[in-house]
Amino acid sequence: MTLPELFEGVLVRRYKRFLADVITKDGEQLTVHCPNTGSMTGCAVPDSRIYYSISDNAKRKYAGTLEFVDSEHGLVSVNTARANALVGEGLIKRWIKELKAYPEIKPEIKIPEGDGRFDFLASHGERRAYIEVKSVTFHIEGTQGAFPDSVSERARKHVNALIRRVEAGDRGVLIFCAQHTGLARVRPAHEIDPLYAAALEQAINKGVEVLAYGCVTDLKTMRLGAQLEFSLN
Numbered sequence: 001m002t003l004p005e006l007f008e009g010v011l012v013r014r015y016k017r018f019l020a021d022v023i024t025k026d027g028e029q030l031t032v033h034c035p036n037t038g039s040m041t042g043c044a045v046p047d048s049r050i051y052y053s054i055s056d057n058a059k060r061k062y063a064g065t066l067e068f069v070d071s072e073h074g075l076v077s078v079n080t081a082r083a084n085a086l087v088g089e090g091l092i093k094r095w096i097k098e099l100k101a102y103p104e105i106k107p108e109i110k111i112p113e114g115d116g117r118f119d120f121l122a123s124h125g126e127r128r129a130y131i132e133v134k135s136v137t138f139h140i141e142g143t144q145g146a147f148p149d150s151v152s153e154r155a156r157k158h159v160n161a162l163i164r165r166v167e168a169g170d171r172g173v174l175i176f177c178a179q180h181t182g183l184a185r186v187r188p189a190h191e192i193d194p195l196y197a198a199a200l201e202q203a204i205n206k207g208v209e210v211l212a213y214g215c216v217t218d219l220k221t222m223r224l225g226a227q228l229e230f231s232l233n
Contacts, residue, residue: 001082001085001086001089001221001222001223002220002221003053003067003217003219003220003221003222004053004054004067005053005054006051006052006053006067006068006219006220007024007025007051007052007053007054008025008049008050008051009022009023009024009025009030009049009050009051009052010022010023010047010048010049010050011044011045011046011047011048011049011050011069012029012046013044013046014034014040014044014066017034017037018033018034018035019031019032019033019034019062020032020033020034020044020050020066022050022052022064022066030052030064031062031064032052032062032063032064032065032066033060033062033064033065033066034065034066034078035065035066035078035079035080035081036066036078036079036080036137037080038080038137038138038148038149038150038152039149039150040069040078040137040149041138041139041149042071042072042073042137042138042139043069043071043076043078043137043180044069045069045071045072048069048070048071049069049070050066050067050068050069050070051067051068051070051219052064052065052066052067053065053067065079066078066079067079068217068219071139071180071182073139073180073182074139074180074181074182074183075180075181075182075217076137076179076180076181077135077137077179077180077215077217077222078137078179079179080135080179082135082179082222083133083134083135083177083179084107084119084133086177086179086213086215086222086223086224087119087120087131087133087175087177087213087224088105088107088119088120089223089224090213090223090224091105091120091122091131092105095224096175096211096213096224097227098173098209098211099122099129099131099173101124101127102122102123102124102127102129103124104122104123104124105120105121105122106120106121106123107119107120109121109130111130111161112164112165112168113164114157114161114164115157116154116157116158116161118130118131118132118158118161118162119131119132119133120133127171128165128170128171129170129171129172129173130161130162130165130170130171130172130173131173131174131175132158132159132161132162132173132174132175133175133177134147134148134155134174134175134176134177135147135177135179136176136177136178136179136180136183136186136212137149137178137179137180138180138189138192139180139182139183140189143182143183143184143185144183144184144185144186144187145178145180145183145185145186145187146186146187146188146189146191146192147176147186147188147189148189148192148193148196149189149192150192150193151192151193151195151196152193152196155193155196156193156195156196156199158174159174159196159199159200159203159208160199160203162174162203162208163202163203163206163208166206166207166208167206171209172203172207172208172209173208173209173210173211174200174203174208174209174210174211175210175211175212175213176210176211176212176213176228176230177212177213177215177224178212178213178214178215178228179215181214181215181216181217183214183228184214184228184229185212185228185229185230185231186212186228186229186230187230187231187232187233188200188201188232190233197232200232201232204232210230211227211230212227212228212229212230213225213226213227213228214226214227214228
């Protein structure tokens with residue numbers, strides 16, 4: 001995918017969940033939108049180099065959007081919406097080998113018999129695979145990353161919904177998209193959200209498939225990268 005034009009700056013602080021103050025290359029302090037609901041552990045360190053985009057939508061209160069943070073362990077895309085876009089492109093272009101057999105890809109599918117939506121439905125005739133995507137930016141140590149970086153009841157509900165799809169005879173697939181370029185392995189963050197880790201282990205035992213993929217970017221384009229190692233511990 002092609003990224004919007006990015007501008008370099010320095011992070012002052014991230015606050016109120018969806019806001020960040022940055023210093024532009026011209027020395028101006030600018031408040032930008034932060035499109036990330038997590039804690040952004042390790043990705044919100046003051047004085048970090050950052051990259052932001054500018055929207056031409058006059059109705060937006062803050063024209064700028066925080067896109068990337070250059071962390072101590074690698075470049076991180078903190079825009080969680082990009083994870084869905086990366087996986088969606090990967091599904092359409094058949095880059096995800098485990099799901100190449102499904103020619104029809106639909107985004108934002110209502111969860112059958114439940115609240116909310118799955119990120120994608122991949123289908124081929126009567127064969128269906130319900131897919132949920134989670135963005136991983138939480139670095140633990142070395143090349144190890146984990147999800148989530150804060151307690152997420154919503155993420156646990158999605159895991160349980162995938163279990164129900166498997167029990168109904170469909171495929172349920174959870175894809176961790178590591179938007180942190182320093183990661184090569186992904187696991188559930190049991191130290192942050194033990195209930196999520198337990199739900200994920202139960203889901204795997206019941207047949208939910210878990211995949212992990214990285215990403216590559218030159219700050220002009222971005223695409224799904226190599227498959228990463230996933231483990232429960």
